[in-house]
Amino acid sequence: MRAIATLRSPSRAKHVDKFMRGVLWVIALGFILVLAVFVGAILHQGWPVLRLDFLTRMPETLEAGGGIKPQIFNSIYLVLLSLGLSLPIGLGAGVYMAEYAGKGRTLNFFRLCIETLAATPSIVLALFGMIVFVQTLGWSFSIRSGALTLALLNIPVITRVTEVSLMSVPRELKEASYGLGATKLQTILKVALPYAATGILTGLVLTAGRAFGESAILVFTAGTNTSAIFPDFRLTVPGETLSVHLWYVTSDGTLPDAREIAAGTAAVMILVLLILNLSVRFLDRAIRRRTR
Amino acid sequence: MNDSPESSLVAPALLLELPAADRLAPAPPEFRQSRFHRLADRWSHLVFLACSLLVVALIGGILFFLAARGLAAFLPLTGNTGRTLSFAEVFLSTDWAPSSDHFGILPFLGGSLAVTGLALLLAAPTGILTGVFIAKLAPSWMRSLMRQVMDLLVGIPSVVYGIFGLTIILPLVSHSFLKDAPASGFAISAMILSVMIVPTIVSLATDAFEGLPLSLDEGSQALGSSRWQAIWHVLIPAARPRLLTACVLGLGRAIGEAMAVQMVIGNNPQWIALMREFTDRAPFLRALFTPAATLTTELVQELPNTPTGSPWNNVLFAMGLLLYLLTMVLILATRRFGRNEVA
Numbered sequence: 001m002r003a004i005a006t007l008r009s010p011s012r013a014k015h016v017d018k019f020m021r022g023v024l025w026v027i028a029l030g031f032i033l034v035l036a037v038f039v040g041a042i043l044h045q046g047w048p049v050l051r052l053d054f055l056t057r058m059p060e061t062l063e064a065g066g067g068i069k070p071q072i073f074n075s076i077y078l079v080l081l082s083l084g085l086s087l088p089i090g091l092g093a094g095v096y097m098a099e100y101a102g103k104g105r106t107l108n109f110f111r112l113c114i115e116t117l118a119a120t121p122s123i124v125l126a127l128f129g130m131i132v133f134v135q136t137l138g139w140s141f142s143i144r145s146g147a148l149t150l151a152l153l154n155i156p157v158i159t160r161v162t163e164v165s166l167m168s169v170p171r172e173l174k175e176a177s178y179g180l181g182a183t184k185l186q187t188i189l190k191v192a193l194p195y196a197a198t199g200i201l202t203g204l205v206l207t208a209g210r211a212f213g214e215s216a217i218l219v220f221t222a223g224t225n226t227s228a229i230f231p232d233f234r235l236t237v238p239g240e241t242l243s244v245h246l247w248y249v250t251s252d253g254t255l256p257d258a259r260e261i262a263a264g265t266a267a268v269m270i271l272v273l274l275i276l277n278l279s280v281r282f283l284d285r286a287i288r289r290r291t292r
Numbered sequence: 293m294n295d296s297p298e299s300s301l302v303a304p305a306l307l308l309e310l311p312a313a314d315r316l317a318p319a320p321p322e323f324r325q326s327r328f329h330r331l332a333d334r335w336s337h338l339v340f341l342a343c344s345l346l347v348v349a350l351i352g353g354i355l356f357f358l359a360a361r362g363l364a365a366f367l368p369l370t371g372n373t374g375r376t377l378s379f380a381e382v383f384l385s386t387d388w389a390p391s392s393d394h395f396g397i398l399p400f401l402g403g404s405l406a407v408t409g410l411a412l413l414l415a416a417p418t419g420i421l422t423g424v425f426i427a428k429l430a431p432s433w434m435r436s437l438m439r440q441v442m443d444l445l446v447g448i449p450s451v452v453y454g455i456f457g458l459t460i461i462l463p464l465v466s467h468s469f470l471k472d473a474p475a476s477g478f479a480i481s482a483m484i485l486s487v488m489i490v491p492t493i494v495s496l497a498t499d500a501f502e503g504l505p506l507s508l509d510e511g512s513q514a515l516g517s518s519r520w521q522a523i524w525h526v527l528i529p530a531a532r533p534r535l536l537t538a539c540v541l542g543l544g545r546a547i548g549e550a551m552a553v554q555m556v557i558g559n560n561p562q563w564i565a566l567m568r569e570f571t572d573r574a575p576f577l578r579a580l581f582t583p584a585a586t587l588t589t590e591l592v593q594e595l596p597n598t599p600t601g602s603p604w605n606n607v608l609f610a611m612g613l614l615l616y617l618l619t620m621v622l623i624l625a626t627r628r629f630g631r632n633e634v635a
Contacts, residue, residue, distance in 0.1 A: 017518035024425040027418050035441050092343025100337050113348050116623050121548020123588050127612040128354045182323040183333035213449025216550045247451045266452045273447050
């Protein structure tokens with residue numbers, strides 16, 4: 001009724017329409033500006049610090065001039081380990097939900113669980129990892145505690161991406177596969193998953209980015225120290241990542257150049273994020289070219 | 293072979309345009325049907341089922357371990373080193389002074405709700421309007437640009453948001469609003485949180501508006517409404533259940549965020565008294581910048597320094613349990629909205 005009422009003065013409605021369109025443009029452009037200022041400021045602050053020296057030196061504990069070499073290593077190592085742990089589980093759960101669970105209560109229940117795990121705050125996962133891996137199993141702050149807890153963060157994302165990518169496989173393709181005499185497992189492994197692979201890969205890159213930036217989980221499971229040896233592949237040593245380092249140097253306050261180190265680390269992280277995002281767009285375009 | 297005149301006419305023309313068979317598609321995979329393959333097919337779903345059940349077990353496992361540690365504060369267990377607390381003195385008290393045996397967590401719950409509420413106040417309207425903009429008004433170049441902007445905003449690590457707040461927003465606010473008094477607190481945390489949760493709201497709101505039947509658009513335009521009238525009076529009400537879901541999921545993200553908030557909020561469990569002081573003596577604006585604390589920031593701040601088994605440590609785990617239960621309630625709430633949805 002209200003809509004009809006305003007029709008009595010069409011010129012006013014036209015003005016409101018014009019004004020509100022303007023407001024929407026301003027809000028949208030505002031977000032672009034926020035992002036630009038954000039990325040610009042972080043890179044601007046970090047640029048003077050970003051020398052090769054900074055990336056290839058060991059960190060200092062009390063003096064200025066430390067680098068972030070082991071933190072870079074730990075970040076990559078932990079992301080790869082956690083992806084390696086969560087990929088099989090996420091793929092398996094995604095396959096089950098897309099291909100086996102049907103459409104009834106079971107699927108709904110599994111979806112609810114995945115959604116809950118995806119929405120669980122990372123600090124809660126951190127507490128869980130701390131209780132189970134660090135304390136109960138006695139693994140203390142270590143790469144293995146961190147990788148296992150970080151995997152919990154990845155599993156719901158990979159599951160969801162796998163499910164969605166498998167759902168988008170054309171039915172004709174699967175039917176053709178059955179027509180050739182394939183079993184359901186063969187159809188999934190040799191037809192559906194290869195078709196969905198690029199979609200899953202895109203999701204995987206995004207998951208890697210999320211794991212790379214995660215800090216709350218790793219403060220409580222992988223610790224805020226690094227091994228003195230480089231590179232240290234042992235799973236039992238503590239493994240401070242870039243994001244944890246960034247947080248720790250700013251909140252700890254014993255380093256005289258904490259500000260510079262934090263700025264440089266933030267710039268490195270933003271650059272990695274930009275590269276990951278570009279590669280996702282590249283993958284996306286590859287998918288579109290193939291499906292067209 | 294083909295008797296029908298139609299197909300004999302059409303088929304050769306089609307064949308001419310097709311590329312060579314080997315360029316059209318890779319050779320079809322070979323499907324061998326040994327005993328092994330049949331057995332694998334019969335039992336493999338159990339492997340996939342096991343992966344799904346693992347997720348279910350995780351949900352239960354997290355609840356179990358957090359409850360075991362969180363509820364220990366209220367039970368006379370042998371592992372405890374201090375006295376047994378009552379529910380009332382933890383959940384209904386604003387007095388947090390662990391060193392003098394007071395464990396009221398209301399300041400943190402209140403802090404979490406205040407910061408989250410403020411963040412949602414900023415993010416919900418702008419997020420929903422951006423969603424409508426992307427789905428219904430933006431030209432296609434703007435649409436893809438906005439998607440990329442949101443993808444980047446959601447991908448920025450929370451510690452980087454934190455350092456941005458710490459090194460840029462805090463000095464700016466302190467200089468321009470507070471006469472160079474050190475700034476921290478609710479308003480700044482909420483500002484940063486709102487940018488962090490807006491991509492969630494935008495992406496779900498965009499989906500909500502794109503999922504609406506086009507007939508709603510066409511119908512309201514046929515009645516002579518302007519674009520904005522259609523959005524305000526028809527599209528937003530029609531999308532309401534899913535917009536509500538978007539806001540609740542954004543709320544969930546905001547309430548669980550730890551590091552970014554911890555870096556800028558000031559970490560002051562006694563914020564209620566301080567805020568009272570500010571509201572008495574200074575303009576309302578100052579109260580918004582009261583250094584405060586939330587459930588998540590207090591966990592980050594104090595958990596590493598408390599001995600296992602002490603009431604202090606147990607209460608911190610109880611706060612974690614509370615966060616987890618809140619998440620579950622929020623997720624169940626989104627299910628409830630989904631049921632009210634008009635198809």
